[in-house]
Amino acid sequence: MIIGVPKEIKNNENRVAVTPAGVTEFRKHGHTVYVQAEAGKGSGFSDEQYTEAGAVILHTIEEVYAIAEMIIKVKEPIASEYGLIKENQLLFTYFHFASSEPLTHAMIERKAVCLAYETVEKTDRSLPLLVPMSEVAGRMAIQEGAKYLEKPMGGFGILLGGVAGVKPANVLVLGGGIVGTQAAKMAAGLGANVTIVDISLPRLRYLEDIMPANVDTVMSNEYNIRELIKSTNLIIGGVLIPGAKAPSLITRDMLKLMKPGTVMVDVAIDQGGCFETSKATTHEDPIYEVDGVVHYCVANMPGAVPYTSTLALTNATLPYALLLANNGWKSACSTNEELRKGLNVVNGKVVFKGVSDAWNLPYTDVKDVFQ
Ligand SMILES: NC(=O)c1ccc[n+]([C@@H]2O[C@H](COP(=O)([O-])OP(=O)(O)OC[C@H]3O[C@@H](n4cnc5c(N)ncnc54)[C@H](O)[C@@H]3O)[C@@H](O)[C@H]2O)c1
Secondary structure (H helix, E strand, O other): OEEEEOOOOOOOOOOOOOOHHHHHHHHHOOOEEEEEOOOOHHHOOOHHHHHHHOOEEEOOHHHHHHHOOEEEOOOOOOHHHHOOOOOOOEEEEOOOHHHOHHHHHHHHHHOOEEEEHHHOOOOOOOOOOOHHHHHHHHHHHHHHHHHHOOHHHOOOOOOOOOEOOEOOOEEEEEOOOHHHHHHHHHHHHOOOEEEEEEOOHHHHHHHHHHOOOOEEEEEOOHHHHHHHHOOOOEEEEOOOOOOOOOOOOEOHHHHHHOOOOOEEEEHHHHHOOOEOOOOOEOOOOOEEEEOOEEEEOEOOHHHHOHHHHHHHHHHHHHHHHHHHHHHOHHHHHHHOHHHHOOEEEEOOEEOOHHHHHHHOOOEOOHHHHHO
């Protein structure tokens, strides 16, 4: 198969979808890999390293899209890329369709085959291509939160761990999944008082067992969240309903209950965000304030630590990308249920329920696209 790896052009996105090690694997299986010049630069991989691994370097993004049967990316295509996408071209990347109506319509119009990293799902319902980025974002959320809690950054001016004789900060983590668990571990490690809320009782039981003593678990409901936010300094939003828009757990009126200088990090912003007042921001301009509450809503948090993120992501994506390249998407998806769940939009049809529901579009059963 002919594989194309464009350079990411979203603001401050420095990750790359295939490393030189990945190129070597594709080459071993007889595939041809075209990589856009400098695609790996931000993650520390030079064009020479790609060439040595057997890739062909192309100078423009147009050339990469024009030649490739499968495009492997990191973030969803942005508007300037829509016109480059060809009918039947396989796109394997993060899409997050449920949070972008224009992207959904553009991909329907281009009649591409859109396989979304974020909905590839294992039989135990875990999301193997979200996990590594969630691990990075969850850990980073505490680093960022701690920074913006500093007074000169607009925060309350509290140190997460406190010091002898001074109480530590209170951290509330919404959602005890991958993001929430990693965030809670980091915050607890720094000495904060941490509370995790989730709607899953089995998950809360598990967390209660494995977390250190400075982490509490509480059932997620509006009443409990309203009570908790009164004494919270840092809130991390890490809820997920797979393939659907995140629920607004912190509504605008709740901001009045919080202390001025409270910091909220909405990691779930890539699914629309779990605070009513969230709007996506970038690494260049990551925060804004509403009613005295600092909001950090960067949609591609792992992009700021591209070395760690690229290696973590490609460790997880490469086995699936090889399956697609070796068998073609139809055969790979009809025999592999995990990959099949990644299909979102195929040749103009929406085949993922969460996406058709989000934008009120007709839904086609995924089995119908294999004929
Ligand atoms: N901004 C970024 O750069 C970035 C990076 C990675 C992941 N993310 C996003 O972070 C979010 C969380 O990802 P994850 O991997 O931790 O997901 P996950 O599925 O592991 O965890 C989500 C958790 O949310 C819980 N949940 C669902 N509804 C809830 C509610 N009403 N109240 C409390 N908890 C609720 C679920 O029970 C689950 O435990 C996703 O939207 C993901 O796309 C963003």
